[in-house]
Amino acid sequence: xxxxxxxxxxxxxxxxxxxxxxxxxxxxTQDEGLRRQLQRSLAEHRALGSELKQALEAEQAGGKxxxxxxxxxxxxxxxxxxxxxxxxxxxAELVWDGCAxxxxxxxxxxxRRRDADHTAHDLARRITDVEHRTARSLxxxx
Numbered sequence: 001x002x003x004x005x006x007x008x009x010x011x012x013x014x015x016x017x018x019x020x021x022x023x024x025x026x027x028x029t030q031d032e033g034l035r036r037q038l039q040r041s042l043a044e045h046r047a048l049g050s051e052l053k054q055a056l057e058a059e060q061a062g063g064k065x066x067x068x069x070x071x072x073x074x075x076x077x078x079x080x081x082x083x084x085x086x087x088x089x090x091x092a093e094l095v096w097d098g099c100a101x102x103x104x105x106x107x108x109x110x111x112r113r114r115d116a117d118h119t120a121h122d123l124a125r126r127i128t129d130v131e132h133r134t135a136r137s138l139x140x141x142x
Contacts (some may be wrong), residue, residue, distance in 0.1 A: 005056070006122040007113040009064035011127055012052045014102050018045045018131075019068040021074050021098050028078070031088045034141050038095065041134040043102040048127055055119055074098065092141035095134070 022042040029035045056063055078094050110116075110124040 001071050003113040003115040004117045004120045005059050005061045007109055007116040008052060008056050008059065008125060009061070010098055010109040011106060011120075011124055012049070012056065013064040013066045013070075014021075015045050015052060015127060016063075017070055017074060018098065018102055019049065020071065021067070021078065021095065024075060024078050025095050028082055028086070028091050029088055031141065034088050034092060034138075036138040037077065037134070037141075038091075041095075041130065041137070044130045044134075048123065052123060055123060058119075079121070088141055092138045096138050096142065099131040099135040099138075103128045103135075106131070116131045 019042065022038055026035065026038050026042070029038060053063060078091075081094060082090055086095065106124050107126050110121060110128075113120070
């Protein structure tokens, strides 16, 4: 597997995880302002997911599904924390934590895959930017 494919696949799995988490968060969100921020982030993640799919197809590689453990842990954490504290603040905190984990994972993988091509690095940086922008947009709800 090339460095490019490895970076793209990690990004793909991360974006899929983010989409699932944002969809889950939106089901629990009451505040319209927070809902708009989450919907904007969801749209950005979906667009990046489409670009990642195209980039992987250009490399003649398939996407990478999120690990079952990551998916179950993310959903379980959201549902458990929300059950004990059902509020928009809880939703914002959980999405904020997810953004930090997503940005950290993509940055770490990008540093490990220095020989990946420009397209893969550009997509990784754009994902990191979306994660940071989303986290900043949640500050009023924390």
